[in-house]
Amino acid sequence: MLQVLHQTEGRRYIESQGLRFLFLSGVADYEAASVKDSDAIIIGEMDRMEISQLLNVIRRERDKSVYLKPIFSVHQNKLQNQEGFDGFTDLTSNESIAQVTQKILARIEKVNTSIVPHDYERQVLFKQMAFLYTRDLLLDPVSSRFSKIGYTFPFMDSLLSGGSSLELLKILNTGVEKGLLTARLRDRIHTCNNCHGNYINFREVCPKCSSVNIESKDLVHHFKCAHVDVIDSFKDGDELICPKCDNKLRHIGIDYDKPSTMHECHDCHHQFQESGMVAFCIDCGKEEDTANLLENEIRSHALTERGEHLVLNGWEEKVQEGGQEAKHLSPDLFKMMLNLEIQRATTETRSVFGRFEISEIIVSVLGEDGREQFQKEILGIIGSYIDRTDLVSTKSADEYLLLFHDKTLEEAREKCELIEHNLTKLIADNINAEQDLITGTVQPVVSDLRPQDLM
Amino acid sequence: MENLWPEFVNYWVEAGPWKFLRVFWYFLIFEFTRYIILDYFVAGLFYLRRKDRRHAWEIARQKLFTENPLISIIIPGKNEGKHIFKLVKSLAEQTYQNFELIVVDDGSDDQTPIIGKNLEKRGLIDMFIRNEMRGGKASAANTALAFTKGKYIVHLDADCSFDRDAIENVVIPFYLDEKIGAVGGNVKVRNYQESLCARLQAIEYLKTVSVGRIITSYLGIYKIVSGAFGAFRPEILKAIGGWDIGPGLDGDITVKIRKSGYKIHFEPTAVCLTNAPAKFKVLTKQRLRWDKSIIRFRVRKHKDVYFPHANFNWLNFISLFENVFYNVVLDITWIIYTVDVVLHYWSLMGFIIPMNFVLYITVSYVQMLSVYLFSERRQEEKKLWNVLPLMTIYTGLYLRTVRTIAYFKEFVLKESYDDPWNPQKSSRMAKRFGL
Ligand SMILES: [Zn+2]
Ligand SMILES: [Zn+2]
Ligand SMILES: [Zn+2]
Numbered sequence: 001m002l003q004v005l006h007q008t009e010g011r012r013y014i015e016s017q018g019l020r021f022l023f024l025s026g027v028a029d030y031e032a033a034s035v036k037d038s039d040a041i042i043i044g045e046m047d048r049m050e051i052s053q054l055l056n057v058i059r060r061e062r063d064k065s066v067y068l069k070p071i072f073s074v075h076q077n078k079l080q081n082q083e084g085f086d087g088f089t090d091l092t093s094n095e096s097i098a099q100v101t102q103k104i105l106a107r108i109e110k111v112n113t114s115i116v117p118h119d120y121e122r123q124v125l126f127k128q129m130a131f132l133y134t135r136d137l138l139l140d141p142v143s144s145r146f147s148k149i150g151y152t153f154p155f156m157d158s159l160l161s162g163g164s165s166l167e168l169l170k171i172l173n174t175g176v177e178k179g180l181l182t183a184r185l186r187d188r189i190h191t192c193n194n195c196h197g198n199y200i201n202f203r204e205v206c207p208k209c210s211s212v213n214i215e216s217k218d219l220v221h222h223f224k225c226a227h228v229d230v231i232d233s234f235k236d237g238d239e240l241i242c243p244k245c246d247n248k249l250r251h252i253g254i255d256y257d258k259p260s261t262m263h264e265c266h267d268c269h270h271q272f273q274e275s276g277m278v279a280f281c282i283d284c285g286k287e288e289d290t291a292n293l294l295e296n297e298i299r300s301h302a303l304t305e306r307g308e309h310l311v312l313n314g315w316e317e318k319v320q321e322g323g324q325e326a327k328h329l330s331p332d333l334f335k336m337m338l339n340l341e342i343q344r345a346t347t348e349t350r351s352v353f354g355r356f357e358i359s360e361i362i363v364s365v366l367g368e369d370g371r372e373q374f375q376k377e378i379l380g381i382i383g384s385y386i387d388r389t390d391l392v393s394t395k396s397a398d399e400y401l402l403l404f405h406d407k408t409l410e411e412a413r414e415k416c417e418l419i420e421h422n423l424t425k426l427i428a429d430n431i432n433a434e435q436d437l438i439t440g441t442v443q444p445v446v447s448d449l450r451p452q453d454l455m
Numbered sequence: 456m457e458n459l460w461p462e463f464v465n466y467w468v469e470a471g472p473w474k475f476l477r478v479f480w481y482f483l484i485f486e487f488t489r490y491i492i493l494d495y496f497v498a499g500l501f502y503l504r505r506k507d508r509r510h511a512w513e514i515a516r517q518k519l520f521t522e523n524p525l526i527s528i529i530i531p532g533k534n535e536g537k538h539i540f541k542l543v544k545s546l547a548e549q550t551y552q553n554f555e556l557i558v559v560d561d562g563s564d565d566q567t568p569i570i571g572k573n574l575e576k577r578g579l580i581d582m583f584i585r586n587e588m589r590g591g592k593a594s595a596a597n598t599a600l601a602f603t604k605g606k607y608i609v610h611l612d613a614d615c616s617f618d619r620d621a622i623e624n625v626v627i628p629f630y631l632d633e634k635i636g637a638v639g640g641n642v643k644v645r646n647y648q649e650s651l652c653a654r655l656q657a658i659e660y661l662k663t664v665s666v667g668r669i670i671t672s673y674l675g676i677y678k679i680v681s682g683a684f685g686a687f688r689p690e691i692l693k694a695i696g697g698w699d700i701g702p703g704l705d706g707d708i709t710v711k712i713r714k715s716g717y718k719i720h721f722e723p724t725a726v727c728l729t730n731a732p733a734k735f736k737v738l739t740k741q742r743l744r745w746d747k748s749i750i751r752f753r754v755r756k757h758k759d760v761y762f763p764h765a766n767f768n769w770l771n772f773i774s775l776f777e778n779v780f781y782n783v784v785l786d787i788t789w790i791i792y793t794v795d796v797v798l799h800y801w802s803l804m805g806f807i808i809p810m811n812f813v814l815y816i817t818v819s820y821v822q823m824l825s826v827y828l829f830s831e832r833r834q835e836e837k838k839l840w841n842v843l844p845l846m847t848i849y850t851g852l853y854l855r856t857v858r859t860i861a862y863f864k865e866f867v868l869k870e871s872y873d874d875p876w877n878p879q880k881s882s883r884m885a886k887r888f889g890l
Contacts, residue, residue: 207576219584219586219598219601221586221588221590221594221598223590223594223700224700225696225699225700226590226591226593226594226597226697226698226699226700227594227597227696227697228590228594228595228597228598228600228601229597229601230601244696244697245696257588257590259562259586259587259588259590259594259598260584260585260586260587260588262584262602271582271602272575272582273582273583273584273585274572274575274576274583361537361566361570364540364570365566365569365570365573366573367573367577
């Protein structure tokens with residue numbers, strides 16, 4: 001195997017298999033022009049910090065022949081996954097890395113950077129997509145305790161200051177929403193709403209005074225006399241004696257049982273069954289209700305066909321915009337539109353009025369804030385299943401009105417069934433639903449309808 | 456001159472008073488004395504002493520509001536979640552506000568745990584205790600009792616609603632008399648317009664529950680603090696170990712409080728509305744259960760009050776005896792009466808049956824007048840007057856038949872131990888120990 005090692009202007013190159021590898025042994029060695037001139041990079045022995053610093057500079061360059069350059073490491077370790085190296089080499093045999101390099105270089109050629117997005121976030125997204133394309137790779141999150149969110153995303157990590165963060169997840173999400181990336185759920189993380197950190201200690205506390213000084217005790221029910229109290233009042237040495245009827249409790253399930261557990265706070269003496277859960281953020285020291293934590297999904301991603309098309313043909317800004325916003329109207333406006341539609345109704349025009357009612361039981365369980373959030377989520381779901389020309393409106397959390405334009409009753413019904421199915425899923429996620437908690441109805445819009453009867 | 460009276464009336468006018476007494480002895484001895492003479496006698500006394508009562512009440516009320524004690528409202532039940540939110544709202548309207556709300560969910564298999572936890576989190580109830588394993592109504596009430604902190608305990612059913620001053624009025628009697636250990640609220644039927652069945656029960660509640668209890672309370676022999684709405688002194692409840700296994704635990708705990716030397720008071724102004732069964736089928740089931748419990752608790756479990764012993768107390772004796780008498784003894788007597796009339800006056804049936812109806816219907820109206828005198832909802836309750844004639848059939852035939860069947864089953868078969876109302880484990884224990 002012919003290996004030519006030579007130095008030019010203080011830089012070291014390795015010539016092998018007809019390719020020119022730039023060997024970097026520190027951040028100080030780096031210079032964009034020399035990277036551009038070589039076919040790939042080999043990173044020598046460095047500590048973790050220095051490696052990521054180096055990768056950051058390379059990948060933040062604007063030139064595709066720099067930031068997409070194949071990078072190999074002389075060490076095979078966990079970092080390889082986390083940092084997105086293209087492989088490793090012990091410098092004795094470079095055959096395999098040469099093959100990889102050739103493949104990647106051929107693909108880099110095809111990446112079209114003649115039209116790049118204007119804003120920073122989309123630039124990052126484009127770079128990540130180009131990386132996935134050139135490596136023919138799945139973007140798989142890797143667990144890491146050096147990341148604020150507990151996971152790193154190879155390559156993309158180097159593009160954002162501070163590494164993997166909620167910002168990164170947001171960018172990937174944009175890609176998914178625009179249909180450029182696929183998504184598969186891998187994990188759910190909870191992050192501090194103050195610093196977005198994922199290092200959180202969960203504490204069981206008194207719901208009244210938030211003290212951690214709480215103790216749980218079993219309740220005991222003596223069948224014969226129906227007496228119920230905390231177990232302490234039954235204890236007599238090793239035995240359990242009922243304080244009401246003085247009988248000895250012998251056999252759980254036969255003469256007594258433990259129907260539940262109660263907690264007592266030793267600080268404020270509050271007694272309760274459901275202890276509060278407080279999240280303590282180790283990064284910033286903030287303590288808060290677990291309900292206030294931000295929940296995010298960690299997903300793995302791959303390029304969609306459309307994404308690949310974009311990488312090969314450049315970013316077309318105008319095609320991409322226009323997401324799936326819910327087209328929901330105020331009740332007044334909806335009524336007006338419905339009225340128009342009724343007046344317009346002839347035998348040729350076909351419109352359908354639909355309605356979803358959510359059981360009062362669910363709505364009454366939700367607090368004010370919960371209701372608003374619930375309403376938003378429902379509108380979101382409905383919005384994602386109706387067409388651009390269809391309208392939706394809501395007066396209260398338990399009632400949603402729809403107007404389908406130019407659809408047969410059958411088509412509208414099918415859509416409504418789909419929506420109902422998904423709403424039921426949403427509710428089932430939140431509540432143990434067994435009965436029908438949602439009722440959906442559809443009816444054709446005809447000229448003798450009166451909006452006030454429908455709304 | 457032409458006679459305008461129907462033939463059967465003419466017959467009895469001709470027959471003379473002795474024969475009339477011989478044939479209608481049951482009505483004249485029992486129904487007439489009990490429901491008419493006693494009612495009006497007590498109503499008269501009640502009326503005469505109204506000024507003293509009002510004065511004492513004002514003083515007691517001031518004492519309550521000066522002291523402003525914490526009241527623990529306990530609501531044990533299974534699958535009652537759907538009622539709790541409404542109940543909480545109804546309680547928020549109360550004139551007396553220093554109370555804690557403790558809800559015990561006795562192994563519900565519906566949305567109750569979710570609703571309860573949510574209401575607790577939102578601070579609308581103070582304590583929600585979920586028992587994963589169902590233990591029966593008594594154990595649920597005892598669970599709540601174990602965690603109360605109030606000076607008085609008010610026990611409610613979740614499907615009730617309350618007059619704005621109901622909580623205030625149900626605890627004021629404790630300030631009238633130190634020896635009052637428990638106060639029963641006045642339970643009325645909310646859904647009386649729903650069906651004939653509910654309407655008849657509304658009248659029945661008014662007569663027996665409202666007026667009947669005013670009278671028995673006045674006489675010191677009032678016997679059941681309703682589980683739907685009653686107030687207790689916790690120290691007494693704790694001393695007697697709370698509730699024992701049901702059914703019929705309302706009556707049972709009242710007897711236990713009585714036995715420990717306290718008075719029981721009925722407070723007609725503490726009004727609570729509840730839904731009565733709207734169908735006869737459901738009503739029959741409910742009454743079979745109630746009636747069986749009379750045998751089980753009054754005749755069997757608390758039989759000691761009938762015998763002279765160290766703690767013998769005449770009022771307790773009468774209290775239980777009155778109940779047993781008017782339910783069990785009268786029932787048997789009525790059967791004897793029927794047999795007597797059938798055997799001796801078979802040929803006169805055409806005259807006896809219509810006359811009985813006339814007597815009972817007349818009594819119904821006269822009695823309803825006493826309800827009217829006692830009521831605080833006179834206008835509303837006037838709507839019930841038109842179905843009064845049917846009360847004869849309702850109480851005289853329907854309720855009596857149900858009661859007779861229940862007594863037979865309980866006396867002979869001891870069926871209430873197998874009532875699905877209690878979980879198996881509790882019933883088995885109760886049967887074994889003769890509770
Ligand atoms: Zn934080
Ligand atoms: Zn016991
Ligand atoms: Zn506390």
